[in-house]
Amino acid sequence: MISKIIEKKLVSLQLVRGLSSSTARSARNNAFNTVITEEVATKSPQLVTLHNRLRLPGSFKLSTLGRCLTCIQKDNKYPNNVGLSIFGKNLLSYHATELLLMKYPRLPLNVLNNAINGIIGDETLYSIGKEWGIQTDSSTAVEKFLNEEPEEITIGRLRFDNQNKSIESNLTVIDKKNTLTQEVAMASAVKSIVGAYYASSKSLQDTKKFIYNYILTTRHLKIQDMFEFEQPTRELAALCKRQGLEQPVTRLLSESGRASKRPVFLVAVFSGNEKLGESFGASLREAKIRASVNALMNWYLYSSLDVKLPSDADYSRETLKEVDHGIVIV
Amino acid sequence: MPVKALKATTVAINGVKSFILPCQKIKIDYCNWGGSSLGIKQYIQSKKFQKFAQDNQNIQINLHHRPGHHPVITGYYANGRTKPICVKNLDLETIDKKMDIVRSSSGEILGKYKHAVQSVNESARGIWSPLHVDPSQRHKI
Amino acid sequence: MNSIRLLGVRSFNGSTTQIIPRRTLVNTGSRVRGMLRDPADYLVSSSGRRYPENATGMAPIISNLKNYLSQNSVEGIDDKVLLQVLTHKSFAHGKKPFNEKLSVFGVHLLKEISAIHLIESEASEGASVEGLNVDVLGGTLSKRLLHKSVLAQFTRLNIPGIEKDIFWRNRNLMITDPAVNGENVVLFDTILATVGAVNLIKGKGVASDFIGKAILSGENSLVELAKATISKPQENKSE
Amino acid sequence: MFSQIIKSGIQSQKRSVSTESLPKLAVKNKFKSRGSAFNFKPQKVEPGVYHQPSPSIPSPLQKTPNAFLPASDIRKSSSSEYTAEDVSYMPPLSSVKEKKYHLTAQQIEEIRQLRNSDPYTYTRKALAKKFDCSEFFVSLVVDCPPDRLKDMAGRLDTIKSTWSVRKKEAKSDHEKRKQNWYRNA
Secondary structure: OEEEOOOOOOOOOOOOOOOOOOOOOOOOOOOOOOOOOHHHHHOOHHHHHHHHHOOOOOOOOHHHHHHHOEOOOOOOOOOOOHHHHHHHHHHHHHHHHHHHHHHOOOOOHHHHHHHHHHHHOHHHHHHHHHHHOOOEOOOOHHHHHHHOOOHHHHHOOEEOOEOEEEEEOOEEEEOOOOOEOHHHHHHHHHHHHHHHHHHHHOOHHHHHHHHHHHOHHHEEEOHHHOEEOOOHHHHHHHHHHHHOOOOEEEEEEEEEOOOOOOOEEEEEEEEOOEEEEEEEEOOHHHHHHHHHHHHHHHHHOOOOOOOOOOOOOOOOOOOOOOOOOOOOOO | OOOEEOOOOEEEOOOOOOOOOOEEEEEEEEOOOOHHHHHHHHHHOOHHHHHHHHHOOOOEEEEEEOOOOOOEEEEEEOOOOEEEEEOOOOOHHHHHHHHHHHHHOOOOOOOOOOOOOOOOOOOOOOOOOHHHOOHHHOOOO | OEEEOOOOEEEEEOOEEEEEOOOOEEEOOOOOOOOOEOHHHHOEOOOOOEOOOOHHHHHHHHHHHHHHHHHOOOOOOOHHHHHHHOEOOOHHHHOOOOOHHHHHHHHHHHHHHHHHHHHHHOOOOOOOEOOEOHHHOOOHHHHHHOOHHHHHHHHHHHOOOHHHHOEOOOOOOOOOOHHHHOHHHHHHHHHHHHHHHHHHHHOHHHHHHHHHHHHHOOOOOHHHHHHHHHHOOOOOOOO | OHHHHHHHHOOOOOOOOOHHHOOEOOOOEOOOOOOOOOOOOEOOOOOOOOEOOOOOOOOOOOOOOHHHOOOOOOOOOOOOOOOOOOHHHOOEOOOOOOOOOOOOHHHHHHHHHHHHHOOOOOOHHHHHHHHOOOHHHHHHHOOOOHHHHHHHHHHHHHHHHOOOHHHHHHHHHHHHHHHHHOOOO
């Protein structure tokens, strides 16, 4: 799709405030007469390339894609993507919760929430949006007018009231009143693309496939680095008592250099003669704490061999007798 | 005082279930008057360029008339970096190769990597520890 | 009053579990800080029900929930899981399996299915996308739908006698207003845990049908309750 | 390595053979090990199945101890003789103290009064010795009176003020390293 643009050198202009007349219309109210029409959208290079990049189905119209990039603005020319992004967020948070809960059934709730935020939080969706090639629109109405920027180029970009507007080279205005930051705007665009995917395909299975292919499996989450314990030995004892295991006993497995500058003690926590967790330490106290942390991680990060998801087509877990008890409360 | 949660650190891995080409936009600057733009002008009107654009619908291509300068092909990438290649006085075939270079590059700074394999997964057999080696094979000081 | 109680620790060595009896002083009745509390004290829910130890004790407690589920053609959920759905985290210091994770699973599924239901059926003044009125989602109706008091009201109406079945610890028995003394929160968690359990055991298909038929439609459905709270002028803002 | 085969091979039925019962691979070097470490010539190894466990701590993501496996998991071996370890040569770090719970309500009230009335003579250590319980239990029964806490904090500050800059840095580095103890880092 070749398009010829004459990108003139920008003339730095004294900004004339309020050139573009905007009727008083509440940003929430989306009842607009001007809608992004399909024939304008097909001419937009950014929309066509984004559509191809994500291999979106034919039913996903380019005008809908244009709407996904229209964030809430003071003077919205086109209907914005607030409803779509809320819907997309609901779809995303269900699939992220399901994936994490079924993979690690014993995950504590606060770790689960942080992990969900790690996979589909605004920060992550911002970097996903950039990888998808969504360009943000940073030129003001005056510059668009002077450059005679055609409509299809404008709708191809992410349009929002930026919180920090740079007027001149070293001057940025930070205006927090109902404006969006770059991350929030890009994240809302990605979420509304997910919402629009369901709207056009009308099938949860296809939307799930899209979410997994383009969002959930494109991030690797280091879940083992997300735990911090305050009194691990007490918590492990409470866990063993709750599960009916024998009281944990920490034993010294082997050591090296006890009298030297850098001793290493290998210590393990046993319940009866079953090992629960082991670790090294420069001192016996450190080794004991690290061993019970390792044991608790072995408990919380249990994952079964055949992870099945409720949203799979042929899913049924009649045999499931016990659901995870819950977090250990000391 | 149950377990506390730390902030999640996630790493981007492209190409697991879907691959998104890092090159997003290619800008071709040409000059209508200068002789050095002869090759690029032939290339723009050639079948090869049509085929290139048709095959890569996921790359936005801008033709930009920039009088008084040598012709340049600039690639814009997902990591925000650009890759300009000067194509002055080049003929049609070479320009096609340059376009392919710009298309298939990732935009990262070219350099040598210390390890052959870069992975986000933990090692399968774990970090070797001398205290876990079988006592019969332990290193005797 | 100290009663000597045989509190044992089960040792896991191979197949047999063996109780080691030892002399333990346990305090019953008024709480003495530092004394080991008699489990019988905290294993009673605020509605006076004792936590069942075996299957026979469990049957009467989960009967209301089980009937509600079978009325909506959802069978085959294990009794222990149903008991866990009825146990809140505040009960017995979390010593008994509680329903926190099930309710988290349920709230996300309910949000998704109710969002789809709303954008397909509710009219909205905004421009629709492919025939779906997506701008309903930001509005008051969708927020009201998942409000604690509305869902609690729904649970009370649809599962009669559920308040007495739930095992939770009421911080202050003097406060009777359900919005303040935590009863709404507990009912909110229970209905969501039911949805989570159905989703976990029967799968998403059965769960979304259950939500569609039982929760979002029917005579006193969640949508009508939410609409009622919007149209009715708010008497107390604290709701 | 070997456990991977078991895991992928036998999906449905229970584990019939345990890895622990297989002979361990003791690859001996023909020559003196230290001298020919880089010119390693292994002795002939009869063909057969050997168990070569990885000499490292298994990661929580890859292996769950047998005691923590739920009953529904096929990796769970019911009898622990496969997974138990010979702990006879592993001394416990501290003697296993059996919790006594022998104090009556009156005695606990007494501990509280003594502690509140005169915290300086009735310290946690003294009360623990007097009532034959652990200091931790004394802290469960009664909090330390606030004025003693302030006094002790003041004494600690005066001690810290005598620290040199290098010692202060070393102590704060140690605190940072201690944080990693609790983070499996």
